[in-house]
Amino acid sequence: xxxxxxxxxxxxxxxxxxxxxxxxxxxxxxxxxxxxxxxxxxxxxxxxxxxxxxxxxxxxxxxxxxxxxxxxxxxxxxxxxxxxxxxxxxxxxxxxxxxxxxxxxxxxxxxxxxxxxxxx
Amino acid sequence: xxxxxxxxxxxxxxxxxxxxxxxxxxxxxxxxxxxxxxxxxxxxxxxxxxxxxxxxxxxxxxxxxxxxxxxxxxxxxxxxxxxxxxxxxxxxxxxxxxxxxxxxxxxxxxxxxxxxxxxx
Numbered sequence: 210x211x212x213x214x215x216x217x218x219x220x221x222x223x224x225x226x227x228x229x230x231x232x233x234x235x236x237x238x239x240x241x242x243x244x245x246x247x248x249x250x251x252x253x254x255x256x257x258x259x260x261x262x263x264x265x266x267x268x269x270x271x272x273x274x275x276x277x278x279x280x281x282x283x284x285x286x287x288x289x290x291x292x293x294x295x296x297x298x299x300x301x302x303x304x305x306x307x308x309x310x311x312x313x314x315x316x317x318x319x320x321x322x323x324x325x326x327x328x329x
Numbered sequence: 330x331x332x333x334x335x336x337x338x339x340x341x342x343x344x345x346x347x348x349x350x351x352x353x354x355x356x357x358x359x360x361x362x363x364x365x366x367x368x369x370x371x372x373x374x375x376x377x378x379x380x381x382x383x384x385x386x387x388x389x390x391x392x393x394x395x396x397x398x399x400x401x402x403x404x405x406x407x408x409x410x411x412x413x414x415x416x417x418x419x420x421x422x423x424x425x426x427x428x429x430x431x432x433x434x435x436x437x438x439x440x441x442x443x444x445x446x447x448x449x
Contacts, residue, residue: 262382262385265382265385276405276406276407276408277405277406278403278404278405279404279405279406279427280402280403280404281401281402281403281404282400282401282402283398283400283401284398284399284400284401285396285397285398285399286396286397286399287396288396307399312432
């Protein structure tokens with residue numbers, strides 16, 4: 210499966226999913242699948258900010274002996290974002306509507322991560 | 330109920346909970362309840378780092394029109410942290426073992442937040 214197929218598969222199986230991306234920690238997306246009606250969310254800008262925050266979290270967790278980050282989620286009143294590192298350079302991120310299926314989204318990313326990692 | 334009672338109530342009803350705190354966004358804890366066997370996690374330092382990250386997230390979310398942050402969770406291989414702002418100055422944070430009941434933890438914080446807010 211291509212990266213885009215993996216992302217489409219994640220989005221299609223999660224109720225309320227808006228977009229799924231493979232991103233570098235430098236904030237540049239490798240591949241993105243976004244549904245047509247994602248509204249006025251500026252997802253591209255959001256991903257860049259979240260990549261920066263994820264990088265800081267990684268550093269903080271390492272310094273604090275809090276372990277290796279496996280997942281970060283950020284819920285706002287407009288969007289829920291779930292992020293999962295797949296390699297030292299890349300992570301998967303899924304954006305959902307706030308009423309979307311958060312548990313299924315986490316599960317879908319966990320299943321997709323090793324498949325994406327294998328093809329990086 | 331005092332703050333400490335609220336925190337003890339959250340920790341006691343969530344399997345795998347390690348500690349629960351009310352913290353300022355300046356990283357200073359107002360009140361903390363921690364179980365005795367929380368292991369070698371340096372929770373105090375972790376909270377300060379996470380407060381700093383939460384502050385950055387708030388700013389990022391506002392700038393991006395991504396909405397008001399309602400919850401942030403960070404999962405590592407050693408600890409899961411769930412954070413929920415209760416006012417512009419304070420937030421609740423719950424630390425769980427990675428195999429703890431994440432869903433129940435999120436629920437317990439959501440229920441506790443308005444009670445804590447009412448007493449701030």
